[in-house]
Each structure stands twice: as structure tokens, then as C-alpha cells.
Amino acid sequence: MSIHLLYRKRFLKRFLIAFGFVALIVLLLWVALINGASGLVWSDSVKLLHLQSEPEAFRVIIESIRLPRALAALLVGMLLGLSGVAMQGVLHNPLASPFTLGISQAAGFGAAFAIIVLESTTFSHPLLSKFSIALCAFVASMLCTFLIVWIGKKVQMRPSSIILAGVGLGSLFHSGTMFLQYFTTEINAAAALFWTFGDLSKATYENITFLTLVFLPSLLLLWIGHWKFDALCFGDESAFNKGVHVQTFRSVVFLISALCTASAVAFFGIIGFIGLVAPHLVRLLLGGAHSMLIPLSALCGGALLLGADLLARMLLYPSILPVGILTSFIGAPVLLYLLSTQGKRL
Amino acid sequence: MMLRIENLSYAVGKKCLLDTIHTHVHSGEIVGIIGPNGAGKSTLLKHIAGILPSSHIFLDEIELSKLTTRERAKEIAYLSQFANTPSMSVLEVLELGRRAYSGMILTQKDREMIHESIHHFNLAPLLERNIATLSGGERQKVLIAGALLQEPKVLLLDEPISHLDPKNQLEMLLAMRHVTQHKALITLIVLHDMQHAIHYTHRLLMLKEGRIIHDTPTKSLEASMLQTLFDVKTSLHVHNGHTFVYYGHQHDEVHGVHHH
Numbered sequence: 001m002s003i004h005l006l007y008r009k010r011f012l013k014r015f016l017i018a019f020g021f022v023a024l025i026v027l028l029l030w031v032a033l034i035n036g037a038s039g040l041v042w043s044d045s046v047k048l049l050h051l052q053s054e055p056e057a058f059r060v061i062i063e064s065i066r067l068p069r070a071l072a073a074l075l076v077g078m079l080l081g082l083s084g085v086a087m088q089g090v091l092h093n094p095l096a097s098p099f100t101l102g103i104s105q106a107a108g109f110g111a112a113f114a115i116i117v118l119e120s121t122t123f124s125h126p127l128l129s130k131f132s133i134a135l136c137a138f139v140a141s142m143l144c145t146f147l148i149v150w151i152g153k154k155v156q157m158r159p160s161s162i163i164l165a166g167v168g169l170g171s172l173f174h175s176g177t178m179f180l181q182y183f184t185t186e187i188n189a190a191a192a193l194f195w196t197f198g199d200l201s202k203a204t205y206e207n208i209t210f211l212t213l214v215f216l217p218s219l220l221l222l223w224i225g226h227w228k229f230d231a232l233c234f235g236d237e238s239a240f241n242k243g244v245h246v247q248t249f250r251s252v253v254f255l256i257s258a259l260c261t262a263s264a265v266a267f268f269g270i271i272g273f274i275g276l277v278a279p280h281l282v283r284l285l286l287g288g289a290h291s292m293l294i295p296l297s298a299l300c301g302g303a304l305l306l307g308a309d310l311l312a313r314m315l316l317y318p319s320i321l322p323v324g325i326l327t328s329f330i331g332a333p334v335l336l337y338l339l340s341t342q343g344k345r346l
Numbered sequence: 347m348m349l350r351i352e353n354l355s356y357a358v359g360k361k362c363l364l365d366t367i368h369t370h371v372h373s374g375e376i377v378g379i380i381g382p383n384g385a386g387k388s389t390l391l392k393h394i395a396g397i398l399p400s401s402h403i404f405l406d407e408i409e410l411s412k413l414t415t416r417e418r419a420k421e422i423a424y425l426s427q428f429a430n431t432p433s434m435s436v437l438e439v440l441e442l443g444r445r446a447y448s449g450m451i452l453t454q455k456d457r458e459m460i461h462e463s464i465h466h467f468n469l470a471p472l473l474e475r476n477i478a479t480l481s482g483g484e485r486q487k488v489l490i491a492g493a494l495l496q497e498p499k500v501l502l503l504d505e506p507i508s509h510l511d512p513k514n515q516l517e518m519l520l521a522m523r524h525v526t527q528h529k530a531l532i533t534l535i536v537l538h539d540m541q542h543a544i545h546y547t548h549r550l551l552m553l554k555e556g557r558i559i560h561d562t563p564t565k566s567l568e569a570s571m572l573q574t575l576f577d578v579k580t581s582l583h584v585h586n587g588h589t590f591v592y593y594g595h596q597h598d599e600v601h602g603v604h605h606h
Contacts, residue, residue: 003437003457003460003461003464003473006437006473006474007457010437092430223450224449224450225450226450227441227442227445227449227450228445230434230438230442231442231445233430233432233434234429234430234431234432235426235428235429235430237392237395237397237424237426237429238424238426238429238430240395240396240397240415241395241396241397241418241419241422241423241424241426242419242442242443242445242446242496243415243416243418243419243420243445243446244415245414245415283433287433287434287435287438287476288432288433288434288438289434289435289438291450
């Protein structure tokens with residue numbers, strides 16, 4: 001086959017798959033908007049088209065409850081998918097995920113610190129207290145990341161050492177959380193625990209704007225380095241010989257990836273498995289080239305979380321599950337299924 | 347063009363891996379690096395590739411350690427002994443060879459060069475294949491093609507044929523010789539098979555315990571050199587203008603068994 005024909009064929013295939021993901025997301029967004037306290041109401045779809053002329057109550061439900069929640073699901077999913085593909089690419093490890101560096105435990109510790117320690121102090125400022133949990137979770141996650149990069153520099157950023165360091169720091173932060181929970185009231189301990197469940201009902205336009213401002217530049221920065229991820233698949237030495245400064249690249253990717261995860265986690269708690277599974281799904285569809293793997297893992301993550309949140313709202317209707325419980329509950333069997341059927345390709 | 351290595355030493359802890367290595371290689375020349383296991387052959391290539399410090403190594407007047415990673419990738423191509431084989435199409439592997447020049451988006455010129463390389467190495471039937479599913483010989487051909495797309499002046503090959511069958515070994519070595527002369531490359535190749543080393547290199551660099559013990563044109567190789575290098579009784583035989591190498595006392599032992 002001539003190379004030009006091959007390029008055209010490859011472009012068409014990539015375009016169709018990307019288009020498929022976008023179409024799926026649009027479909028899921030639409031379902032999310034017509035799904036509410038009274039279940040799926042198909043007749044609402046027509047009302048969505050001329051929202052301005054609908055009754056005030058309906059507009060408020062759509063604009064300040066359903067839409068922000070759906071957009072938050074989409075964005076958080078995209079951030080986790082993006083972070084996951086970056087971590088897997090840069091650590092040569094199919095089990096790497098946004099939480100490999102111990103970020104989730106660090107965020108949990110930050111949140112527990114805010115709930116248990118800061119709440120009881122007198123100097124909390126009203127504006128600060130509104131964001132104090134998110135802020136503490138974010139600061140703790142980034143602190144954990146900087147520690148990993150600092151340790152990593154001492155071991156030439158070797159992937160296996162970094163993963164071990166992540167496991168170590170993760171359990172350190174986790175024990176910190178348990179320490180705080182042990183010495184506080186039952187209510188505070190429960191609040192700290194509940195925060196880790198991962199819940200999208202806290203969505204507001206403020207945090208959606210913030211997440212968008214994190215997502216877009218991160219996507220761009222990671223995409224610019226798509227060929228470096230490809231080169232890294234052959235191992236550090238080969239990548240170096242293709243022109244990749246491996247240590248610097250790895251550190252930068254960690255920071256971007258951690259920023260994505262930390263900002264998602266800070267607002268909505270821990271949502272597992274999206275970042276792990278999304279890149280694997282795309283890899284099965286398209287192979288390992290990162291020029292498509294990076295943007296599509298983000299889209300796939302968005303679609304997965306949007307879908308999972310819909311399920312979380314419908315499954316035990318009328319009660320609504322925190323989506324984090326559902327993603328782990330469904331994500332784990334999906335991963336095991338993929339591993340047993342497609343293990344060689346993962 | 348000339349690659350010069352000036353008094354390169356390298357130690358890890360107290361163990362000296364390379365001891366005052368001093369040599370130079372001209373373009374168009376294939377130098378075989380031979381020696382027992384652990385002699386420092388791969389370590390030497392890693393220094394030239396820049397994976398280990400390269401401050402005593404010069405390409406003409408340029409000190410290699412002064413180059414950025416991307417500049418170096420345009421001068422030196424290196425095929426390591428152990429590389430992963432990820433799930434990626436052959437075309438994408440070839441494209442990687444041009445990234446040091448163009449980065450994230452390839453130019454028309456890059457695509458034309460890839461096209462030429464596909465033609466030259468006869469890779470058209472493999473283009474859409476995943477390299478993880480190729481045979482050893484096919485995969486090595488793709489990796490070499492990718493390395494040459496870097497338009498290097500220096501080509502470093504660490505045991506490039508160890509896992510190939512005889513036909514693929516010969517094809518690979520002939521291709522090496524062709525590109526080295528055709529593109530005036532400086533080629534250094536680690537080989538374990540002395541027969542190949544004798545037939546396909548211009549010069550032999552014999553490494554033992556981190557030191558060059560002989561640096562000789564392949565034509566003037568003597569059995570005694572190999573004997574000190576490998577600590578094995580060695581003899582060279584010339585037949586129809588070809589040199590053959592024998593190790594040890596195999597024939598005597600067979601005779602001995604026969605007599606009993």
C-alpha cells in the first residue's frame with residue numbers, strides 16, 4: 001500500500017473514532033439533562049431546545065443543578081483520563097493511574113486536615129472556609145507530588161523506584177488521615193470519610209471554570225510532547241537517543257498530571273478507575289500512538305464518568321449514589337475482563 | 347569526519363568499567379568492538395550515545411557533551427541491546443526517527459524521507475503491522491530504518507544480530523556495510539561472532555576489563571590476539587582467501603573419544 005493511501009486511511013480511522021467519542025458525549029449530556037427526580041422524561045428534550053420560554057422552575061433545575069453536574073462529570077472524567085494516559089506513558093506501567101503517586105491519599109489527608117483541624121480553629125476566614133477543604137486537599141496532593149519528584153531526582157527518575165515511592169508516601173498520608181480521625185469526634189471522622197467517596201453533587205460554575213482552566217493548557221502541553229511518550233515506550237535509553245531529555249520530561253509530565261488529578265480530586269473527592277481504564281480502552285481501539293491516545297483518553301474518561309454518574313443517579317433511584325463508589329465497583333470488573341481477554345495487548 | 351575518544355575512563359564505586367580508552371574512527375569505517383562478557387563494550391557505546399557522560403568524546407571539533415539531547419539525536423543513532431517492543435505500528439516507529447528534527451508535526455520532507463526508507467528497506471508490506479507482532483529479523487530492520495531516518499553521522503549498534511537466524515544476520519550485516527560506505531557513516535558495532543567480525547568490519551577494537559588491549563585493522567588480525575582476549579586456545583585458517591576462526595581443542599577431543 002502506498003504511504004499516501006496509508007496516511008489517508010489512518011486519518012479517516014482516527015477521525016471516525018474521535019467523532020464517535022464526541023457523539024457519545026453529546027448523547028450522554030442530553031440524557032443527563034432530561035434525567036431528574038422523576039426519572040427520565042423524554043418530553044423534556046423538546047423543552048431543552050427553547051429553554052428561555054420555559055417556566056422559571058424548570059430553567060433553574062436545568063441551569064443550576066443538572067447542567068453543572070453533567071459538565072463537572074465530563075470535566076473531571078477528562079482530567080482523570082488525561083492524567084492517567086500521561087502517568088502510564090511516562091512510567092512504562094499499565095497499572096499506573098492518576099493516583100499512582102499517592103495523590104488520592106494525600107488529598108484525603110488534606111481534606112481530613114481541613115475538616116478536623118481547621119474547623120476547630122478560630123481564625124478561619126469566611127471566604128477561606130468556603131474553599132478550605134478543596135484548598136487543603138489540593139495543597140497536600142501537590143506537596144506529595146513535589147516530594148515524589150524530589151525523591152525521583154535522586155534515583156534518576158527510574159519508573160519502578162518512583163512507583164514504590166508513590167506507594168510509600170501514599171501509605172504515609174493514609175496513616176496521617178487515620179491518626180486525625182482517631183482523635184476527633186465521630187461527626188468529623190464521618191465527614192472526612194464521606195469526602196473521600198467522590199461526589200459530583202458539589203458542582204458549581206466556579207469550580208467548572210477552574211477545572212476548564214486547568215484542563216485546556218494541560219491537554220495542549222501534554223499533546224505537544226506526544227512523540228516523546230511514543231519514544232519512551234521503547235525504554236529510557238532509546239527515547240534519549242530519539243531526542244527526549246527523559247528526566248526533565250518525566251518531571252514535567254508528573255507535575256501536569258498531578259495538577260489535573262489534584263484539582264479534580266480537591267473539589268469532588270476521589271473517583272477511582274476512570275484514569276486507569278480510559279487509556280486502556282482507547283489503546284485497544286487505536287493502538288499505542290500518543291498523538292491520538294492523549295486527546296481520546298481524555299474524551300473517553302469524560303464519557304465514562306458522565307455515563308457512570310447517570311447510572312449512579314438511576315441505579316438505586318430515588319437515592320443517588322456517590323459516583324466514586326460506582327466507578328470503582330464497575331471499573332474493577334471491567335479492568336479484570338479486559339485483562340483476561342485482551343491481556344496481551346494491554 | 348572523525349569520532350575521537352580521548353582518555354575516557356569510567357568507574358562505578360571502586361569498580362573501573364572503562365580505563366583510559368583512546369581511539370578514533372573515520373567516516374566510512376566499520377569498527378567491530380569485541381571482547382569477553384563484562385569487558386565494557388556496551389558501556390563504551392553508551393558513553394558515545396551520551397547515555398553515560400560523554401565529555402571525553404569529540405565529533406570533529408565538537409565535544410559531544412556540549413550538544414543538547416535533540417542535537418545529539420541528529421548526530422548519533424544508537425540501537426541498544428535491550429529495547430522494549432511496545433504496541434505501535436511500523437509507520438509510527440519510522441516517524442519517530444524524524445522527531446528530533448520536526449517535533450510534534452512532521453513536514454512534507456519528513457514524509458518523503460520515510461517514503462524513501464520504506465522503499466529502500468522493502469517495508470511496504472509491514473507498514474500497518476504492530477511491531478510487537480513482527481519476527482525478530484523484520485523488527486530489527488524496522489529499528490535500523492528508524493535509526494537511519496535520524497540522518498546520523500555515527501551509528502552505534504549493540505549486538506544487533508544476536509537473536510537473528512543466519513539469513514537475517516547476513517542481510518543485516520550487508521545492509522550495515524552498504525549504508526556505512528554509501529552514507530559515509532562512522533559505525534561501531536558490538537559483535538560476539540568472530541566470523542562476522544572478521545568478514546564485515548574494517549577494524550577491530552578488542553576490549554578486556556575496560557581496557558583496549560588491541561586496536562588493529564581486521565586484515566592484520568592474529569590468532570594470538572584473540573587468544574589473549576578470550577583466554578581460549580584460538581587458531582585462524584585461511585581457505586580460498588577467507589579467514590576462519592577455531593577455538594579450543596574440539597578436534598583433538600573428538601579424536602580422543604574415538605580412540606577409546
